[in-house]
Amino acid sequence: MNYRHIYHAGNFADCLKHIILSRILQYLQKKDKPFFVLDTHAGIGSYDLTSEEARKTGEWQDGIARLLGKDAHPVPDLIKEIISPYADVIKSLNPEGEYFFYPGSPKLVQMMTREQDRAFFMEKHQEDFKTLAKSLRGDHRMHVRQDDGWLALKATLPPKERRGLVLIDPPFEEPDEYRRMIEAFLAGYKRWSTGTYCLWYPIKARRDVDVAAQMLADAGIENCLRVELVIQKLDTAKRLNGTGLFIINPPFTLHADLKLLLPFLAKTLGQTAQRSTLEWICEPK
Numbered sequence: 001m002n003y004r005h006i007y008h009a010g011n012f013a014d015c016l017k018h019i020i021l022s023r024i025l026q027y028l029q030k031k032d033k034p035f036f037v038l039d040t041h042a043g044i045g046s047y048d049l050t051s052e053e054a055r056k057t058g059e060w061q062d063g064i065a066r067l068l069g070k071d072a073h074p075v076p077d078l079i080k081e082i083i084s085p086y087a088d089v090i091k092s093l094n095p096e097g098e099y100f101f102y103p104g105s106p107k108l109v110q111m112m113t114r115e116q117d118r119a120f121f122m123e124k125h126q127e128d129f130k131t132l133a134k135s136l137r138g139d140h141r142m143h144v145r146q147d148d149g150w151l152a153l154k155a156t157l158p159p160k161e162r163r164g165l166v167l168i169d170p171p172f173e174e175p176d177e178y179r180r181m182i183e184a185f186l187a188g189y190k191r192w193s194t195g196t197y198c199l200w201y202p203i204k205a206r207r208d209v210d211v212a213a214q215m216l217a218d219a220g221i222e223n224c225l226r227v228e229l230v231i232q233k234l235d236t237a238k239r240l241n242g243t244g245l246f247i248i249n250p251p252f253t254l255h256a257d258l259k260l261l262l263p264f265l266a267k268t269l270g271q272t273a274q275r276s277t278l279e280w281i282c283e284p285k
Ligand code: SAM
Pocket: 001, 003, 004, 005, 017, 039, 040, 041, 042, 043, 044, 045, 103, 104, 105, 106, 122, 123, 124, 125, 128, 147, 148, 149, 150, 169, 170, 171
């Protein structure tokens, strides 16, 4: 396990993933009934962008800084509304306006859940687990385990709340991680088919992603969206050219939000390519 998210925190892929995550959490808050969140690969919770690691790659400069930094292009009002739950969390972590802290998924979840809600975070890396546990200590709604995130899909689903979100965000260090992710998702979905699931993936080459999408189509998973943002030409599979998510059972307003948001993100964050995809693998009935 070599992957450390601190090198990538706040990059373009985090922006897309976390905007979507916060929009779904905002939607879940619309009903008073409690909801549950499972984050199978949690990371450390929040990230110091002034740290040596974050400065070494500077990836956040082409992500959050381009999107919301002081020299960013003006954001149209409709887009502002879509990204407001995400932007509000970032603002509250950085009240001075300069970017020092970036919220990982656990921090976003902690800040966007209510007293009645509950979240479960899995982090296998010992140091990262300790950092995460420390950052959430004292919050009785937030549960952290140092264990294999893939196991949690069986152990925690279905949740007693019967509503909520599962984020599956592995590091993609293993060659067969796309297949493994879909298989693990299918095992979870079998136990709980009404939850919202977000499955994050990198786009280096097309083929792996197409195979994963086909697996979802073959399994007949209804109400499944494919969302992608490509910022570099796909002429080498050695770098992160783009990013995507499969979203199963998205809130019904999310498709319309993404239709507006994705072209804006492609224009704002794109480099040698500026492309986005929004398609149903299988439409809701
Ligand atoms: N979800 C986080 C966010 O959005 O802020 C980022 C997570 S990062 C992409 C993936 C994390 O998974 C790393 O912190 C890594 O240590 C952890 N990890 C790797 N293998 C794991 C496993 N089998 N189970 C749980 N965590 C794992």
